[in-house]
Each structure stands twice: as structure tokens, then as C-alpha cells.
Amino acid sequence: xxxxxxxxxxxxxxxxxxxxxxxxxxxxxxxxxxxxxxxxxxxxxxxxxxxxxxxxxxxxxxxxxxxxxxxxxxxxxxxxxxxxxxxxxxxxxxxxxxxxxxxxxxxxxxxxxxxxxxxxxxxxxxxxxxxxxxxxxxxxxxxxxxxxxxxxxxxxxxxxxxxxxxxxxxxxxxxxxxxxxxxxxxxxxxxxxxxxxxxxxxxxxxxxxxxxxxxxxxxxxxxxxxxxxxxxxxxxxxxxxxxxxxxxxxxxxxxxxxxxxxxxxxxxxxxxxxxxxxxxxxxxxxxxxxxxxxxxxxxxxxxxxxxxxxx
Amino acid sequence: xxxxxxxxxxxxxxxxxxxxxxxxxxxxxxxxxxxxxxxxxxxxxxxxxxxxxxxxxxxxxxxxxxxxxxxxxxxxxxxxxxxxxxxxxxxxxxxxxxxxxxxxxxxxxxxxxxxxxxxxxxxxxxxxxxxxxxxxxxxxxxxxxxxxxxxxxxxxxxxxxxxxxxxxxxxxxxxxxxxxxxxxxxxxxxxxxxxxxxxxxxxxxxxxxxxxxxxxxxxxxxxxxxxxxxxxxxxxxxxxxxxxxxxxxxxxxxxxxxxxxxxxxxxxxxxxxxxxxxxxxxxxxxxxxxxxxxxxxxxxxxxxxxxxxxx
Numbered sequence: 001x002x003x004x005x006x007x008x009x010x011x012x013x014x015x016x017x018x019x020x021x022x023x024x025x026x027x028x029x030x031x032x033x034x035x036x037x038x039x040x041x042x043x044x045x046x047x048x049x050x051x052x053x054x055x056x057x058x059x060x061x062x063x064x065x066x067x068x069x070x071x072x073x074x075x076x077x078x079x080x081x082x083x084x085x086x087x088x089x090x091x092x093x094x095x096x097x098x099x100x101x102x103x104x105x106x107x108x109x110x111x112x113x114x115x116x117x118x119x120x121x122x123x124x125x126x127x128x129x130x131x132x133x134x135x136x137x138x139x140x141x142x143x144x145x146x147x148x149x150x151x152x153x154x155x156x157x158x159x160x161x162x163x164x165x166x167x168x169x170x171x172x173x174x175x176x177x178x179x180x181x182x183x184x185x186x187x188x189x190x191x192x193x194x195x196x197x198x199x200x201x202x203x204x205x206x207x208x209x210x211x212x213x214x215x216x217x218x219x220x221x222x223x224x225x226x227x228x229x230x231x232x233x234x235x236x237x238x239x240x241x242x243x244x245x246x247x248x249x250x251x252x253x254x255x256x257x258x259x260x261x262x263x264x265x266x267x268x269x270x271x272x273x274x275x276x277x278x279x280x281x282x283x284x285x286x287x288x289x290x291x292x293x294x295x296x297x298x299x300x301x302x303x304x305x306x307x308x309x310x311x
Numbered sequence: 312x313x314x315x316x317x318x319x320x321x322x323x324x325x326x327x328x329x330x331x332x333x334x335x336x337x338x339x340x341x342x343x344x345x346x347x348x349x350x351x352x353x354x355x356x357x358x359x360x361x362x363x364x365x366x367x368x369x370x371x372x373x374x375x376x377x378x379x380x381x382x383x384x385x386x387x388x389x390x391x392x393x394x395x396x397x398x399x400x401x402x403x404x405x406x407x408x409x410x411x412x413x414x415x416x417x418x419x420x421x422x423x424x425x426x427x428x429x430x431x432x433x434x435x436x437x438x439x440x441x442x443x444x445x446x447x448x449x450x451x452x453x454x455x456x457x458x459x460x461x462x463x464x465x466x467x468x469x470x471x472x473x474x475x476x477x478x479x480x481x482x483x484x485x486x487x488x489x490x491x492x493x494x495x496x497x498x499x500x501x502x503x504x505x506x507x508x509x510x511x512x513x514x515x516x517x518x519x520x521x522x523x524x525x526x527x528x529x530x531x532x533x534x535x536x537x538x539x540x541x542x543x544x545x546x547x548x549x550x551x552x553x554x555x556x557x558x559x560x561x562x563x564x565x566x567x568x569x570x571x572x573x574x575x576x577x578x579x580x581x582x583x584x585x586x587x588x589x590x591x592x593x594x595x596x597x598x599x600x601x602x603x604x605x606x607x608x609x610x611x612x613x614x615x616x617x618x619x620x621x622x
Contacts, residue, residue: 023399023439055424058400059370086397088334088591089369111593112424113366115459121593128334128592148426150461151593280399281439282422282432282462 005139005170007193007211008078008104010043011225013218014051016263017065019278025057025065026275031072033219033267038078040306041226042218045074046107048082050148050175051216051260056280059090063097076102080141080214084109088125092132095140105139107173107214112149119157126161130168138168145175145197152176155184162192173197173214179204186210199225199247203232203240216259217251220266223306224250249301257294261286265294270305316450316481318504318522319389319415321354322536324529325362327574328376330589336368336376337586342383344530344578349389351617352537353529356385357418359393361459361486362527362571367591370401374408387413391452391525395420399436403443406451416450418484418525423460430468437472441479449479456486456508463487466495473503484508484525490515497521510536510558514543514551527570528562531577534617535561560612568605572597576605581616 015037018029034045047069048054048062057065062081070076083094083106091108098106108129110122130138142161146152153172161169174182175197182201185194186208195214196205202213206229218225224247231240254262261279265286268276277285286294326348329340345356358380359365359373368376373392381387394405394417402419409417419440421433441449453472457463464472464483472480485493486508493512496505497519506525507516513524517540529536535558542551565573572590576597579587588596597605 050425055397056399056422058398058404061400086366087369088367089372093369111367113459114361114593115461117593118595121595124595125592148424150426281436282425282428284429284432284435 004191005193007171008044008080010212010229011041011199011218011222012044012046012080012195012212012214013037013042013222014046014049014082014214014216016219016260016267017048017052017054017057018264018276019280020275021278023278023280025061027065027068029273029275030065031069031074034069034074037218037222038074041222041224043212043226044078044080044104046080046082046173046214049107049143049173049214050145051219052082053260053280053283054082055085056283059085059094062094066098066101070101077104079103080105080107082107082109082143084111084143086111086113088128088132092129095129095138096133096135099133099135099137105141105170107141107143109143109145109149110151110153112151115150117151119154119160122151122153122157123160123164126169127164130165136167139170140168141193141195142169142172143175144172144181147175147177155181155188158185158192159189162189166191171195171211183208199244199251202228203244206232215251217254217263219263220254220305221247221250246301246303250298250303253294253297253301257286257290257297262294265291266298266305269295315502316504318482319355319391321523321540322352322510322529322533323355323357323391323506323523323525324348324353324533325357325360325393325525325527327530327571327578328359328363328365328368329575329587330591331586332589334589334591336372338376338379340584340586341376342380342385345380345385348529348533349385352533352535354523354537355389355391355415357391357393357484357525360418360454360525361456362530363393364571364591364594365393366396367594370396370405373405377409377412377414381412388415390414391416391418393418393420393454395422395454397422397424399439399443403440406440406449407444407446410444410446410448416452416481418452418454420454420456420460421462421464423462426461428462430465430471433462433464433468434471434475437480438475441476447478450481451479452504452506453480453483454486455483455492458486458488466492466499469496469503470500473500477502482506482522494519510562513539514555517543526562528565528574530574531565531616532558532561557612557614561609561614564605564608564612568597568601568608573605576602577609577616580606
């Protein structure tokens with residue numbers, strides 16, 4: 001029987017990836033942002049998720065950026081980097097690197113190029129990945145994000161993977177946006193660590209045993225989300241619920257403007273650092289007119305970011 | 312004004328990629344297959360397209376396999392390898408390698424992870440790619456395959472790219488399976504080299520100036536497709552049309568069983584080489600029962616493969 005894995009509990013930010021004008025990763029801002037998030041409410045970070053424009057970065061860049069975080073003192077036990085690509089070879093390379101650097105786990109997308117694949121094919125993919133990485137320290141968090149990847153992981157497949165590899169397939173990030181799916185993961189896959197990919201169903205998920213959430217908007221709102229969880233845990237339910245309402249309002253507003261471009265725009269303004277606005281193609285950064293509408297919208301819902309001083 | 316690029320005219324096979332039992336690329340079979348195809352009807356090859364399980368291979372493997380083909384005497388002027396990934400950095404690396412090895416062109420997918428992107432974002436992606444590759448010898452063939460990539464290239468975007476970069480964006484493979492789209496590319500983007508991604512609309516496309524086709528089934532049926540084109544060109548229309556009918560029958564049957572797994576199964580049987588059956592996950596190879604049904608179906612439509620002796 002596999003030793004039980006103690007999950008990171010709380011809010012995890014899929015860290016935004018800042019770029020310099022030449023589109024290289026702005027490693028200085030990347031490290032500052034990671035430290036800031038961990039100091040202001042995040043229990044952990046998931047570098048190179050969808051929000052981190054992971055699939056817009058090269059393999060060596062991803063390795064280099066993760067190295068930089070850890071070399072500059074970010075605790076790898078608080079990191080669950082995304083490592084999933086469309087092929088086994090390079091996914092194994094990224095995953096092995098995360099394991100070797102002592103990360104808490106690796107978040108692995110299903111191979112997402114070929115569509116309409118079978119559960120047997122996806123099962124074989126993860127089985128071969130575990131074999132190729134070949135480490136007792138491997139902890140995989142499945143990454144279910146069908147709205148983007150267009151290849152998803154059925155409950156039956158998750159059950160099968162977790163049963164076959166209880167020591168390696170330890171958790172899942174469910175970014176389906178479908179509460180029924182998250183609920184089934186929480187209730188029908190005993191022992192699986194489940195993070196909804198949004199703070200919207202946070203309390204319902206925590207009530208069913210979720211470890212927390214991995215949510216894009218933690219890049220600008222970790223403090224409030226963490227506080228809502230704390231209030232709930234200490235039995236102050238009414239306050240928790242009230243705070244959760246404003247947390248949800250912010251989330252919905254950011255979603256409306258685009259989670260990556262909207263948050264990068266806001267960080268550029270708040271930190272007076274124009275590089276934060278830069279995205280890699282195929283994304284297009286927010287223009288000033290839309291940016292102004294976004295800021296007005298946040299004023300209207302009364303959102304104020306946590307202090308942004310460098311940590 | 313850019314010098315006009317002379318296209319490869321005729322049938323181009325998106326070469327299947329054979330694997331050893333340990334899932335490494337079977338380079339011996341890969342080279343044999345390429346030589347066989349070029350000797351039996353193919354005017355060119357497109358290694359590492361969708362049919363070649365390109366996105367299931369690692370970056371270094373793709374570079375190594377292309378090197379092997381060329382080092383073993385396959386003329387790079389007959390090669391248009393696929394080089395498109397989800398990110399600029401590694402796509403530029405693969406594309407630059409193809410250019411440096413003297414390939415006729417590179418077939419480049421749009422970045423396909425992030426969905427619902429804008430034409431402006433995709434335009435910027437290709438513009439940055441051209442800038443990063445930075446070679447006068449770069450010839451990009453856009454790869455439009457929305458049924459798989461779920462990110463496509465609109466006619467307006469193709470027009471804009473071809474106008475902005477006439478020397479670099481020289482052609483397109485249209486695997487939309489939508490004749491209206493192929494027809495528009497042929498008639499509304501002057502000077503663009505167009506290959507439909509199937510032999511089904513072959514004569515309609517040739518009549519409108521298509522250079523040929525890049526089609527999965529060329530892996531087992533190049534000879535007949537090439538012959539049909541020859542008959543048409545020499546004015547023997549009735550014979551051409553009759554042959555095209557059997558070419559289409561084979562295509563539809565292979566599609567029904569899965570183009571990659573079905574053709575690999577058949578090559579394994581015909582060449583008595585079990586390694587040909589192997590696919591990489593998430594694909595699952597054809598089992599014998601289905602394989603038998605496939606062979607019976609081909610018998611029923613009277614299909615006989617071209618002689619398979621090693622070239």
C-alpha cells in the first residue's frame with residue numbers, strides 16, 4: 001500500500017509567466033511574483049499551467065524558469081509545475097526534471113493533439129510516462145481541462161489510473177467548470193487529492209474533502225481566497241460566505257475579460273511594470289481602451305488588490 | 312517581388328512513423344518506407360504530419376529522424392516536414408533545422424493548445440516565427456486541419472499572411488475536408504500553392520490549379536493516385552475518372568478504420584514486419600479481429616497494394 005501523500009492545502013496559483021519585450025521569459029519578474037504570491041496567501045504554486053501560457057513556452061525555457069524559482073529560494077515542496085505536452089518523450093523529460101528538483105508533484109495534461117482518443121489509449125500514455133520517469137518520488141496530478149485541451153479524462157479513467165498507480169497518480173486538477181464532475185471526483189475516487197480549477201465552487205468542494213483550489217485568479221486575489229478559507233475553517237461561516245461572494249464577483253469579471261490578458265494588464269498597471277502586459281502569440285494583449293473598462297469594472301465591484309510591495 | 316516557388320507537383324505522402332517495441336522510432340523501417348514511397352509514385356514526402364504521429368514524437372527525435380532520411384540519400388528537395396508545435400521557440404527550432412537541411416519547405420500548424428484565438432494572434436505567431444527562423448530559404452506551408460487541431464486558419468488570415476510574407480508563406484495543406492474552403496483557397500489567394508489533404512477532391516482541385524495533394528492514404532496507395540493524375544494529364548479522362556473511383560473507395564474504407572492504425576496494420580501484414588503495427592499512445596493499435604475485417608473489406612473493393620519489395 002502506498003504511503004498517503006499529504007496535499008498542499010489551500011489556494012494554489014497557476015503562476016502567470018511574464019515576458020520581456022523580446023518575448024523571452026522575464027525571470028526577474030517571475031521570481032518576484034512567485035515570492036509575492038507565497039507571501040500573500042498562496043499555499044502553493046503551479047507554474048506552467050494554462051494560465052502560465054505553458055504551451056507557448058519552449059521545453060528548455062520551462063526547465064530554466066523552474067530552476068530559477070528553486071535556485072532563488074522558492075521551496076519546491078510548494079510547487080506543482082505543469083509538465084504535460086502532446087508526446088511522451090518530452091513530457092517525461094519535463095516531469096523527471098520536476099521530480100529531480102524535489103517538487104511536490106507534476107500536473108500532467110493528457111496528450112491533447114489527437115482527438116477522440118480512447119480511455120485505453122490515455123491509460124497507456126500515463127502508464128508509459130510513469131515507467132519512463134521511473135522514480136519513487138513521482139507524484140502526478142492529472143490535469144482535466146476539456147474546455148481548452150479538448151481531450152478530457154473520464155471519471156472511469158481517473159478511477160482506473162488511481163487504482164493502478166496509487167503511489168504515482170495522486171491527484172487531479174479539475175478545470176472542467178462542471179461541478180457535477182468535480183463532485184464525482186470527490187466522492188467516487190477514494191483517496192484522490194482533488195483541486196477544482198476555480199474558486200467558484202470552493203466551499204462545496206472543501207465540504208466534500210477538496211484540498212483547496214488551483215485557480216487562475218489567485219494571481220491577483222490569493223489573499224482574499226485564502227482568507228475566505230480561513231474564516232470557513234474557524235467556523236465563521238457567515239463572514240466566509242460574504243467574502244466568497246466578492247471573490248466570486250472578481251473571478252467572473254476577470255473571466256469576462258480573459259484571465260491571462262486581464263490579470264497581466266492589471267499587474268502592469270499596479271506594479272508600474274509595462275513588461276507584465278506582454279503575452280506570447282497567439283494571445284493578444286489587452287489594449288488600453290479595454291483595460292480601462294476592466295479597471296472601471298473592478299472599481300464598480302469594489303475590488304482592491306493586496307499590497308503589491310516586492311517581497 | 313518574391314521569386315515564384317516551384318511546387319512539388321503530384322502526390323505527397325505524410326509519412327507514417329514506424330516504432331520499435333520500446334516505442335523508439337524504427338529508423339530502418341522509416342528510411343525504407345520513404346524510399347519505397349518515392350520509388351512508387353510519390354512526388355514528395357511530408358514527414359511528421361498528423362498521419363506520422365508527429366505530435367507524439369519528441370523534438371530531438373523529429374530532428375534525428377529527418378536527419379536520418381536525408382543522410383541516407385532521400386533528396387531534401389522532395390521533403391516538406393511538419394514542424395508546428397504549440398510554441399514559437401521549439402517550432403522555430405524544428406523549422407530552422409528543416410531549412411538548414413535544405414528541405415523544400417516546412418508544414419506549420421497554428422499553435423493549437425489555446426482555443427478561440429484571433430486572426431491577429433495567429434498572424435503575429437507566424438510573423439514572429441519567420442523573424443526567429445531568419446532565413447531567406449524559409450518556405451512555410453500552412454497546415455489547416457481544424458478537425459484535429461481545433462484551431463484553424465481562415466481564408467482572410469491566409470490571404471493576409473501570403474500578402475505580408477509572399478516569399479515565406481508560399482502554400483497550404485488544407486485538411487479541412489471542406490471542399491468549399493479548398494476551392495476558396497485555390498481561387499481567392501492568387502499565387503498560393505494549395506494541396507488538399509485528401510485525394511477525394513483531387514480532380515476538382517487540379518482543375519483549379521492545385522499542385523497535387525498531401526494525403527494519408529498515399530502511404531499505401533501512392534501508385535494508383537499518381538497514375539490517376541497521369542491519366543488525367545494525358546487527356547485520358549474516362550480512365551482517370553474510373554481509377555479515381557477506386558482510389559476514393561480505398562480512401563473511404565481506410566478512413567472508416569482509422570488512417571494511422573489501419574495503414575500500419577496493413578503494412579505489418581504485407582511486409583511481414585510486426586513492428587509496423589506499433590503506434591504510440593494515446594493511439595491504440597488495431598487488434599486482429601478488426602484487422603481481419605479491414606482486410607476482408609479491402610478484398611471486397613478489389614484493392615491490391617503496389618509491389619512492396621524494398622527499394
